[in-house]
Amino acid sequence: MLEPELKRLLQVLKWESKKKFVSNRRGLLFTSDRGRGLDFKEVRNYQYGDDIRYIDWNVTSRTGELHTKEFYEEKDATIIIFIDSSNSMDSNKALTAFQLALFLSLFHIKIGNRIFLVSFSDKIISSQKWLKTELEVLSFFESFSKQPKGNQTNYTNAYQYAFKVHPKYAVTYWISDFIDFSESVKKTPLPKIWDQHGIFIKDQVDEIKLPVWMKLFQPISQESIQLRNSISTYEIDLTAAKSFFGNKLIKIDPNQKLHNQILPLFKVNSNV
Template identity: 35%
Template structure:
């Protein structure tokens, strides 16, 4: 991608996501993700109703009047975005590709974070960790993240979310707020599902974890368009599907429904809040829903 085209895309995403952040998300984000604790701010004279446990006896003795310590919430958090860059994210039949929607949502979360004085870091993953950007503050850092989302060329097209979760658990020592942005299309194979559920549970116990599932409406049900050539974006496997068959369409729909129910069960067991967002859907309401569940 040429530099000028890249900058235009980055700027477009920045304008949209900052606008949403300022108008909608900042307050919701602040309410949802509390700081690490309370930090001392100042002292003032005791007022009726103040907690006597907060009296500063040294200052009170100096001025011969009771003074209390005032505490404020420590706002600074570390926010980690786990972004799926596997081959299946390069798909879309509606308003945008899945990876484009992931880029916008990641930008909104990033700008919401820095507006609340939080650090933001990113783990880009396929079936391995493709790139790790350590948490930092500032607009230039967020723009770097957006550029990487648009420009990053992963070494692998496959997916292993469990590997990304394990990396989060090991690389980020202190408790953080983390969001996994993925289509979760590798969920459905029993051995990998077990590893995913274990990694999800461990990461969810250590960090404040949330998940955002991205999907395209065409993935939910097959259209009746006759013989269809389908290519697996992650393995390159080509298969022919007879979509004119009602039995084939029903089997596929049942597979999709079962996979979503299994995924929902995995999140519930790990006590991880999650929402799903379609490529033709306004993501504002799902994100606010996710924030309010915190």
């Protein structure tokens, strides 16, 4: 399901993440320190130094070996991934978005974080729960791959939906071509409560520089496919995205290898 190059990158980043970056909102990679938090994580073998108050006596009596309950700590990162599934995401862009969302999901699961997935257009399709295992992630994406596209992109509905699920600090990724993003944030500004990262999937048709007289005949990447009119929203949408995400926006070319293009997402603040 995941491209071979991204699989190899996943292993490299997983190894690097063992350096245990802390989650103090200054970096992107987070520790999965064991501890007592609010959410149950798993039952595992007891290790010397574990708090005996959290021994799972049911599993211990069943297996004959000491087992303890592990919980997500506040240091574990909460990850929300938004995937644009509107009409403007043609087959090439949609495949790129799928690969990137799957890669980010598997990466964060492997380093102990929990994730919530939101596919958005004029309708919302979500994971409906926090995913904490690789099996849960693969199951979601298997189902997601069979879903039809929606129509118009609605960034506001996606934000409000996820905010109801998690109104606290989180690390988020928005994977989109950001069509009509400028108009959307103008009508309904998105609060910057989360640590938000933008992944702008380019459409080469929007970047082709043609003489003015030819632009009327140039196809444009839009929610409803039509000929380009005298005003293109590409530049203002890109400007709006840069303003909203700042230096946490990266541009992805679907026609190039992905594994090199996404590395800027994993730069860690040297102060961490």
